[in-house]
Amino acid sequence: MAHLTQNPADKERFICVYPIYINSKKTLAEGRRIPTEKAVENPSCAEIRDVLTAAGMNVYMENKMHPREWNRDVQFRGRVRVQMKQADGSFCQEKFTSRKDVMFYVAEMIPKLKTRTQKGGGSDTSSQQGEGGKKSKKKKK
Secondary structure (H helix, E strand, C coil), rough: CCCCCCCCCCCCCCCCECCHHHCCCCCCCCCCCCCHCEEEEECHHHHHHHHHHHHHCCCCEEEECCCCCCCHHHHCCCEEECCCEECCEEEEEEEEEEHHHHHHHHHHHHCHHHHHHHCCCCCCCCCCHHHHHHHHHHHHC
């Protein structure tokens, strides 16, 4: 790995956080890395980015897939790179000293996001799809 620099502030040295790591719907074998009771249901890359940006971390998103993610949908795509250390080797924030710290924090904060608290649940999307199907039948007449 000669191409990687030793400078912790370089983008190549940022840690990767995939949504699959904190997804409560996944098993450990499928790529989850934290306990289910602390994990979040189907987190998105944007949510992870928003939470970490709000915490004052230096982050950016990449359009990459986790190798164990079989679902190729856009909502499961992406990973977030997070800067853990500054150029001098010190941590950017003392509360984040490991990947696990970042994952636990993100999993704890995502349910508190406005986008999560306003949604009633997954049931309303299925009812909308049913209505959509009826509308298209009307157009055929």
